[in-house]
C-alpha cells in the first residue's frame with residue numbers, strides 16, 4: 001500500500017467550513033485518555049447543531065460519537081483504543097471497504113478505507129436544522145496493490161436528531177472491481193448480556209463461530225457467548241433493545257453482522273479484559289455472499305439511519 005499521507009492536526013485542510021457548528025479539533029483534546037504523552041493526535045471533525053452532535057475522525061471518515069440533543073451517547077469507543085495514524089480505531093463506526101474481512105493474502109483486514117485520511121468536500125446547514133457534511137477518499141490504482149482500481153468513495157453524513165449515513169463508491173477504472181462494504185457500528189450498551197436485537201428473526205445466517213455453517217435465527221438475537229454472524233437478506237429495520245433506550249437501525253443493505261467478542265476480549269489488546277460487556281456490533285453491510293462487483297465505471301450506494 002502507498003505510504004500514508006501524514007495524518008496529524010498539522011495536516012493542511014484545503015477547506016474552511018461555512019457552516020456554524022462544524023470545526024476540526026485534535027483528538028488529544030477530545031479523547032486525552034486514548035493517547036500517550038507526546039502523541040500528535042488525529043484530526044476530528046465536530047458537527048454540532050440544536051438537534052445533535054457527531055464527531056468523526058478524518059482517518060477512515062470514522063464516526064466516533066453521536067449524541068442527539070438530550071439523549072445519551074449512542075456509540076462505544078474502547079477505552080483501550082489508541083488514536084494513532086494508520087491504526088484502526090476500535091469502536092464508533094469503522095467503514096470497511098472495499099472488502100470485508102481479511103484480504104486474500106491475509107495482510108489487511110476490512111479494507112484500506114478505514115485507515116486512510118479522508119477529506120471534507122462539502123458542508124451545509126439544512127433547512128430542517130440538521131447539518132450535512134460529505135467526506136471523500138479518492139485515488140488511482142496505485143493506492144492499494146490488493147485492489148488496483150481508480151476509485152472515489154464518498155460518505156454523506158446528516159447530523160440531526162437521527163444520524164443518516166450514505167456511502168457512495170465509484171469504480172473509475174477500466175476493469176470490474178470486487179466490492180464489499182460495512183458500517184461496522186459499535187453500539188454502546190449497559191450490559192451486552194441483557195441486550196436483544198429484533199428484526200432478524202427467521203432470517204438465515206452464516207455462523208463464523210461454527211465454520212460458516214448456515215443456520216436460521218429463532219426469535220430475538222441474544223448474546224451469551226462469543227458471537228460472529230452474517231445475516232443474509234434481512235428486513236430494513238432492526239431494533240437494539242437495551243435498558244437505556246432502544247436504538248432503531250434502518251438500512252437498504254442486504255446483510256447485518258452481529259459481533260461481540262465476549263471473554264475473548266482479553267486476547268484483543270484494544271478491547272481489553274472485561275470490556276466486551278459495553279458494546280454490541282450490529283453492522284449493516286453487503287458482504288460475504290452479498291458482496292458485489294462494480295463494473296468498469298460503475299457504482300454502489302447504501303444508506304443507514306440510526307435513531308432512538
Ligand code: TA6
Nearest residue numbers: 088101109110184228257259283
Ligand atoms: O464484523 C465482525 C468482524 O469481522 C469479526 O470477525 C471481528 O474480527 C471484527 O470484525 C473485528 O475486526 P477488526 O479487524 O476490527 O479487529
